[in-house]
Amino acid sequence: MALTGGRDVESGGLQGRLYASVQPAEMGARPTYVLLHGIGVSHRYLARLHEELAKAADVYSFDLPGFGKSSNPGRQLQVEEFAGFVGDVLTEAGVHNYVPVGHSMGTQFAVELALQEPERVAGAVLMGPVVETSRKSTARQAVALTRDAMFSESLTSNAIVFSDYFRAGPRWYLTELPVMMDYPLEERLAAVSQPVLVLRGTKDPIARRPWCVNLAEVAQQGTMAEILGQGHVFQHTAPEIAAQAISGWVRAVNGFGVTA
Template sequence: MSATRERSVPARGRRAPRPESRYPTREIGGATYFTSRDVYGDLVLVVKRFPGPPTAAAESPRPFVLVHGIGVSSRYFQPLAARLARLGPVWVVDLPGYGASPKPPRHVTLEDHAEVLARFLQRAGIRNPVVVGHSMGSQVVSVAAHRHPELVDRLVMLGPTTDDRRRSVPQQSWSLFIEMLKAPWSAKWVVGSDYLFRCGIPYYIRQLPNLIDDRPEDRMPQLPMPVLVVRGDGDPICPPRWTRHLADLAPQGRHAEVRGPHVIMFTDPGRTAELLLEHAR
């Protein structure tokens, strides 16, 4: 996959960032986006909004909201977001403490992340969205959908964690090591720099129990909306037995595979976008 290139587009009124202020317009993969900084109590969410083309309303049945996994940020969603934005509006978030979002002053649980996401959906007035989570982000979006089903029209879980037979730090660390060996260098650079320099190892370690202690299988039977579970056919973190099990538990669940490792939305954004658009329709 060729690397996407990001560039700034001139915008008026550039000022120092403030809560809920809009940053300069940017562009990636031919799609323009705006960045906002939203404050929810003591937690901050940074959001990239791709408004899509003027004809979006006729081409895309629903807007998309993309939520990243542990240690990383919205950056690895950008190739997928750029493709989806050709047809309609897309929002990509940096959860509190990740990417461009500042570190929280306290411990943030999976439920905290889910509540901030739900409040963002309400505040932004996003109607009938397809909410997409990757890895730990799939756990966040499933919690949000379980608690606030009226805010989520369709749910997508990409590479959902955590496999119920490997819920330990050594097992998850080994799977992540295998994943880094399989991923292309472009993905390693984005993911590795996020882990080391933007999230940081201390925050990653504090967040890891969120991923391991959660039981997403308990929520799946209670999700009323259509749910799509997708894995890469070479994903060492999410075995097919686990992802098929989650899809089978959902009343309106469906399972699909994409060629590639854990970060399928980065390595194969084209096929992943096709599956998401099919699910949205």
């Protein structure tokens, strides 16, 4: 599944692709969500969630540099650089207040955006966050990913994920893998002052429950919630429930001033 109407975007010599579902300003203030994919993949496995959230919010999704239909940067990018790219593109698009919704490695980008742009990022949603501090081993992550694909995911989610892996290519995936593995998520998250929702599927072997509970406790204003019976890619397999969890959390914290 892919969204239509995407456009190429560029900042700082990096190229990506942006997909937007935005209502005219005269329609009234709506929350704004920015969906950020993880390593190897693209906006496609977030497309169902994008469409659900867009029923009541303005939503932006990215193909980040090197992934999806974006060109390869030709060098290793750090988490801070991905976040800086997203922030610059959103500024150019006129987005002034938003909630980044990251999945897997995308949670790292969401945290960095919250730290880089505290005046613009109203809160952050971390779906299936990585990498658990006690399991910073490529072999362990590979085993967990395999378990998730075999026992927790649908045929369509696996088709999207693995075809995106093929498109990105092993060289770029392996270039960015150490960046994901080395990112100190707990340490960086502890410095985030905005509200944070940590969201996981109950069958997710990658973002395990104790790890997610710990992250919610580390955050200054953290909440943890679960999507019953779902794996790591729950935003694709249960998009309506995921959208309800996210929008319900925003309402529960009084919307914290989220506007388009």
